[in-house]
Amino acid sequence: MKSLARPWPEASPSLLAPVAEHADLRAVVRQILDDHASHEKVRVSAESPLGYAPELWKLLNQEMSLSALAVPEARGGLGYGLRELGVVLEECGRALVCEPVLASAVLGVQSLLRAPEGVAEELLQPAVRGDVVVTMAPLEPGHVDAVAVGGDGWAVHGRLPRVLQGGAADAVMLLAGTEAGPALFAVDLRDAPVRREELTTIDLRRRQAALIFEGASAALLVPPERAHEATAVLHDLARASLACEHVGVVDRMLSMTLDHVSQRHQFGRPLGSFQVIKHRLADMLVDLERSRSAARYAASVWTDDPKGASLAADVAAAVCTEATLRATADAVQLHGGIAFTWEHEAHYYVRRALGDEPLFGDARGARARIAEQVGV
Amino acid sequence: MSKTTLPDMDTFVAEARAWLASVATPRATRAWGVGSDSVAVFENWTAEQEHAETDRIRAYEQAKFDAGWGALDWPEEHGGQDLPVSYVLAFRREEAAFDVPRRTEMFSVTQQLVAPAVAQWGTAEQRDRYVRAMLRADLIACQLFSETEAGSDLAAVRTRAVQRDDRWVLTGHKVWTSGARVADIGVAVCRTDPGAPKHAGLTVFLVPMDSSGITVRPVRQMTGGASFNEVYLDEVELPDDYRLGPVGKGWNVALTVLSAERLDSGNLGLPNADRAVELARHLGRPLDALERDRVADLVTRSYVQRLAGMRVAAALGAGKEPGPEASVGKLLATDTMARTSEVARMLLGPELTVDSGRWGTWAWTEHVLGAPGYRIAGGTDEIQHNILAERVLGLPKEPQA
Structure with missing residues (x-):
């Protein structure tokens, strides 16, 4: 326990x-x-x-x-x-x-x-x-099985439904079931019998593909007895890293919106002189500082102690996921009609926020893990 | 920061710990179900209790000052140690682990807000008379700022100070004064020139609270208790050397007092947030999914409030000015307090609304009814939003009516 x-x-x-x-x-x-x-x-x-x-x-x-x-x-x-x-x-x-x-x-x-x-x-x-592109599939059991094929070789079968950059990647790290339980494997995709299905995604700047394996050879990275711990460490890494990206998204939403409300005049005044607008931007600043604190702390703790970063990573995920959804939505609202057009860059950020929400688990999931960790 | 060689931080911390151990016992984790279950946001003391508590804290502050652990970041001329503020924060971290008297608001007002304003605006004689005495808590100060018609719009104060012969005569009515019953000195913002534009006609005075013409009455607040006072000034006469700063510069003096607040709001609300998490652990029934989600949300908020405080401390420790993370502190604190109320309501249900006599239940009414006060005190949450928008983000001010 x-x-x-x-x-x-x-x-x-x-x-x-x-x-x-x-x-x-x-x-x-x-x-x-x-x-x-x-x-x-x-x-x-x-x-x-x-x-x-x-x-x-x-x-x-x-x-x-x-x-x-x-x-x-x-x-x-x-x-x-x-x-x-x-x-x-x-x-x-x-x-x-x-x-x-x-x-x-x-x-x-x-x-x-x-x-x-x-x-x-x-x-x-x-x-x-940086000569090859490698990726990590969501570390969920049940999609792929691995069988030993003599020596220290393995072959994998199954379908990974959503892999980040799966279409362009030269290799993928994945969790595959073995007789002794799930283990972490690497599959070199370059000459392997693998089918790739490029997927249509809401985020237009982060591709995902399905990967179908029919006996591709795989290298065992982490055996079943240590896979649980390695998976936990990589999950925390994923959440802390995504949180860092989100700090940048919120920062961009704030500076973009600040520029807009400073330049745009309505009723003969800059939009940014109306208190209702100022307070929305102040809230965005609060969200940005909360996100910064949480993401930078999680990244620092993971750096020093990857096995002891779960609470920090879950706090960062909960805070930054919600801040990103709020900041992108508020940026559209405070820009008005122009940000609702296809040509404006705002919707790319909205799509990033939406696409990221379930990527490594949403804020509610992060809070469920927080509750478990602190014993409530 | 005028010392050229600073003491080694580890040595400093070890010595601080040794001194604290010589005057206090380590703070024990509060056991659940025994002892006080108070989670009051504002203490509700009788005048006698307030005097007794103040004397107890004062004795500790004096011992601390005499041992060289008070006024760490003040120059030696005021009895300080000339150290960077990072040493103050390091000392406070150590102090938090010991069972020392917890400073009430009066002490931070005196030492963190008023003493620096006197040091900046006072005459040489005023600095000698007050600064060291305030840092050592020999003199306690209160703020005679707000009035019924001057809340967020402080510059609208109507308390008058008029010159009669070589004396000033103060008449008016101040409200929401914490600690007026125990304070020795009231820092009063008064109108000295009714003809001048409103920010230009103000002057600040240091009013001895035992002056004739001063009446202090407790204000009973929403919680049912009385933690603040109203102060009537009826023809209070003062010689000119009780004036702080030039005539007509009262707005600038008041801003000096108000702008020194940010180091202290960092931990506001955190003990009660931790207490609410403890409540969830000891409820005696499993939480449902929604309750767990709300408790975990409170954990993320108090966790991040602490991180913001750590960032401020880290920046100061590295000899840098903290960034916006310092300015959002009060909003993070009032948010934590509001979420704490939400969790207490959700977990306790009718035990919060009908006194069952059970330990650790009804006591939360003091938090739920007290927390709204902090959204109004110390610069309302709305004023804090204006400050962030105008001073941090650089947005234009509202056009003046």
């Missing part, structure tokens, strides 16, 4: 101190995205057959070593953590880019790192360089 978590953050405040290196990192990413990921450019990339711009993906990996950022130096990375990757994710959420940053640089790479050194290195090394 796990002991109950106390219902408050227990790490030292210094964990949340402003770091000059993070500000520098943010400035570099923002500059790259300002130059290469304007709304129009991202719209074109998102509508391309691949669903993202390989040039920008390459640039982020070459200039920023994005996929290597949170990888230990011993495994070919830069040795930073989710704290730093979180800064990049915030900026990606802000610009709403469609490159597989969350899927590959965060979830794919980190799930590969759950395996002992030497396992699936042929995937990890190019993934850390």
Whole structure:
């Protein structure tokens, strides 16, 4: 029986101190995205057959070593953590880019790192360089089964209904049932007998595909006896990472709306001089600061202690999911008719908020886990 | 922050802990079902109780000051240690783990709001007379700010101060004054020039509360108790050296007092939120899904309020000005308090509305009926929204009527 978590953050405040290196990192990413990921450019990339711009993906990996950022130096990375990757994710959420940053640089790479050194290195090394795109399927049992095929080889059968960037990925990490229980596997999709069905999604900037396996070979990353723990750690990672992206979305909604109400005049006054509008923006600021606190804390705790970050990650998920839904809806409302048009960028953010809500579990689910952890 | 070499933080914390252990016992976790079940937002004390509590806290504050742990971030001339505010926060964290007298609002008003205003606006003689005495809690101050016709619009005060010979004569009526019965000095915002535009005609005075012409009457509030007072000033005569700051600059002096509030609202509402989670754990029946969801929601809110406080502390500790996370503090606190009420109502049902005599049930009426007061006190939630919109986001002010 796990002991109950106390219902408050227990790490030292210094964990949340402003770091000059993070500000520098943010400035570099923002500059790259300002130059290469304007709304129009991202719209074109998102509508391309691949669903993202390989040039920008390459640039982020070459200039920023994005996929290597949170990888230990011993495994070919830069040795930073989710704290730093979180800064990049915030900026990606802000610009709403469609490159597989969350899927590959965060979830794919980190799930590969759950395996002992030497396992699936042929995937990890190019993934850390950003040369291949790797992804992680939702870690739910019941979709795929794995059977041993001699030596240490495995073959997988089944259908993963929704995989982030499943259409473009070179490899997928998944949970598959074995005789001893679910275990974590890697499947190299490049020459495997796999069918991919690109799906129609409400979020126009985050592709998903169904993957159908009929005996594709798989590498065992984490055996059944340790899979439960690895799955929990990766779930917390997923929620904390998504929360970081959401901070960027809320930040963008606030600055976009602030610009609009400062410029637009009605009744002979700037919209932003009406108290009813000001208070809505103040509420958005409160939501932004709540989201920032929760997401940055979760990313920091996961960095230092991936097994002890559940409560922080669930708090971040609950807070940021709802803040994102509110901020995107309020941004549309405060812009008025212009934001209801297809041409305006607001609906991409609304779609992101809607698409993300069930992605790793909604706010209600996060609160159910919080209740369990604190013993109510 | 004028010290060139700062004490090592770990050593500082260890020494603070050692001193605290010499004057108090570690705070025990409150056991459920025994002892006080009070969750009052506003204390309801008789005058005698308020004097006794104030004296008890004062004795601790004086011992703390004399041992060098009070006024940590004040210059040495006022009896301080010249340390950055991060040391104050570190000391408070340690202090929270000990069973020391919990400072009432009067003490933070005196030490955090009024003393800095006197240090900034006072004459050399006033600084000598008041600042150290306030930091050591020898003198307690209260705010004579609000009036029935001047709430959020503080500059509309009508209490007059007129010059007669070499003295000022103050006449008016102040409301919502905490601690007026125990305060030595009232900081009064008065109108000295009725002809000037409203913000320009104000002056601040330091009024000895035992002056002739002062009458203090408790105000009975929504909870049924009396935690505030109204103060009548009837021809109260003061020499000119009780004036704080220049004549006509009272608005600026008042703003100095009001703007110093942000460090202290950080923990507001958190003990009762934790208590509501304890209530959910000890209810004696399983919670339904909706109740669990609301309790977990309260956990997320108090958790994030604490994180915001940690961010402020971390920024100050790193020698930086905190960002907007400091300005949202009061709204986070009143939100936590409102959600706590929601949880208490949901979990207790009729036990909240009809006194069953059972421990830890009816006591929550003090929270549910008291919490609305904090949305009004210390700058209403609406004024806080204006401050965020105008000062943080830079939106234009409402056109003046």
